[in-house]
Amino acid sequence: MIVIGCDHGGFELKQTLVAYLKSAGKEVLDCGTYGTGSVDYPDIAEKTCKEYLTGKYEFGILICGTGIGISMAANKINGIRCALLGTEYAAQMAKRHNNANMIAFGGRVTGSELAISILKAYMNETFEGGRHQTRVDKIHALEKQGD
Numbered sequence: 086m087i088v089i090g091c092d093h094g095g096f097e098l099k100q101t102l103v104a105y106l107k108s109a110g111k112e113v114l115d116c117g118t119y120g121t122g123s124v125d126y127p128d129i130a131e132k133t134c135k136e137y138l139t140g141k142y143e144f145g146i147l148i149c150g151t152g153i154g155i156s157m158a159a160n161k162i163n164g165i166r167c168a169l170l171g172t173e174y175a176a177q178m179a180k181r182h183n184n185a186n187m188i189a190f191g192g193r194v195t196g197s198e199l200a201i202s203i204l205k206a207y208m209n210e211t212f213e214g215g216r217h218q219t220r221v222d223k224i225h226a227l228e229k230q231g232d
């Protein structure tokens with residue numbers, strides 16, 4: 086199962102990605118927003134990431150206008166490694182090296198065909214572990230440092 090959330094800037098692309106995922110046989114939990122009215126992306130990041138952290142999901146997707154704000158907010162939440170993606174190569178590396186558990190898109194930046202292609206590239210990869218696991222562990226060690 087995959088969890089997804091967006092603000093108003095990502096609403097259109099969210100609808101496209103949900104439709105794609107369902108057509109690919111995936112179950113999707115849609116955390117909103119459910120229309121084009123203005124909402125605050127940190128609220129959506131919090132809701133979607135907390136849902137992801139319940140442990141029921143393969144990964145999560147976040148979308149705002151640029152993907153910047155919503156990925157920044159997501160990466161403040163312990164346990165989240167959110168990668169803002171704009172290319173298939175970055176998507177492959179986000180999985181193979183960073184084991185990103187949340188991926189972000191800019192709905193006003195990345196067209197729907199490219200976004201689907203990026204999503205497929207991410208889903209087709211596997212985390213390599215080893216030295217990359219050490220580095221991922223070091224990311225989460227930073228969470229414990231506080232201020």
Ligand code: RB5
Nearest residue numbers: 094149150151153154155
């Ligand atoms: C909302 O207008 C816009 O600021 C938001 O979608 C996102 O791009 C922020 O990073």
